[in-house]
Amino acid sequence: ETGVTQTPRHLVMGMTNKKSLKCEQHLGHNAMYWYKQSAKKPLELMFVYSLEERVENNSVPSRFSPECPNSSHLFLHLHTLQPEDSALYLCASSQTGTQDETQYFGPGTRLLVL
Amino acid sequence: AQSVTQLDSHVSVSEGTPVLLRCNYSSSYSPSLFWYVQHPNKGLQLLLKYTSAATLVKGINGFEAEFKKSETSFHLTKPSAHMSDAAEYFCVVSGRGGYNKLIFGAGTRLAVHP
Numbered sequence: 001e002t003g004v005t006q007t008p009r010h011l012v013m014g015m016t017n018k019k020s021l022k023c024e025q026h027l028g029h030n031a032m033y034w035y036k037q038s039a040k041k042p043l044e045l046m047f048v049y050s051l052e053e054r055v056e057n058n059s060v061p062s063r064f065s066p067e068c069p070n071s072s073h074l075f076l077h078l079h080t081l082q083p084e085d086s087a088l089y090l091c092a093s094s095q096t097g098t099q100d101e102t103q104y105f106g107p108g109t110r111l112l113v114l
Numbered sequence: 115a116q117s118v119t120q121l122d123s124h125v126s127v128s129e130g131t132p133v134l135l136r137c138n139y140s141s142s143y144s145p146s147l148f149w150y151v152q153h154p155n156k157g158l159q160l161l162l163k164y165t166s167a168a169t170l171v172k173g174i175n176g177f178e179a180e181f182k183k184s185e186t187s188f189h190l191t192k193p194s195a196h197m198s199d200a201a202e203y204f205c206v207v208s209g210r211g212g213y214n215k216l217i218f219g220a221g222t223r224l225a226v227h228p
Contacts, residue, residue, distance in 0.1 A: 004157075006157075031214060042218055042219070042220045042221070043204070043218040045215075045216075048215075056215075090157055090158065092158075094214040095214075096214055099165060100165070101146045101165075101208045101214040101216070102148065102160060102163055102214075103214060103216055104160070105150075105157040105158040105159070106157050107156055107157040108156070108157045110155070
């Protein structure tokens with residue numbers, strides 16, 4: 001595997017379910033990000049982990065809970081979601097502390113909350 | 115504060131004709147600028163980036179962009195559109211922060227007609 005991978009690619013869940021999204025980066029980066037992409041809205045940054053520490057949490061509801069066990073893996077735990085949480089969830093990674101600020105994105109998880 | 119404005123939400127061109135996607139930015143310092151492309155049901159792919167070197171930046175698939183500081187613009191162009199170029203394009207500016215913060219434009223949807 002190369003780049004940034006995300007699983008599952010598609011997920012349908014009820015409002016009472018608990019599920020997790022997984023992201024893995026194979027680029028040796030030290031920062032990882034979760035974004036939410038809803039229809040007709042700009043890309044929203046949700047969480048940032050740099051050197052495995054959470055450095056940003058953009059007022060995301062507590063029903064979304066991130067976890068970064070090491071620099072290569074990032075999870076987003078979901079529980080008691082609402083229909084308006086249906087969106088494409090994108091993971092990205094980058095290398096901080098260098099001149100290159102490029103973020104590399106995974107293919108996303110398409111989430112539908114019923 | 116940094117911001118980015120994509121001047122057109124939709125652009126439609128005929129195959130073989132030039133493409134112009136417009137982007138203006140605002141930044142209190144010399145930013146890095148990026149163009150990403152998103153094909154349907156896919157993640158974001160980096161097209162090209164400007165990081166204070168040459169002002170004319172060449173990217174993948176024949177795209178290029180010119181950084182014009184006096185006009186605070188970073189427009190994306192391609193001499194001849196292909197059907198496969200139909201996608202959503204995002205202009206992105208780097209922000210401040212201890213990590214590689216990116217600020218995304220709202221996106222421009224490019225349609226290519228035969």
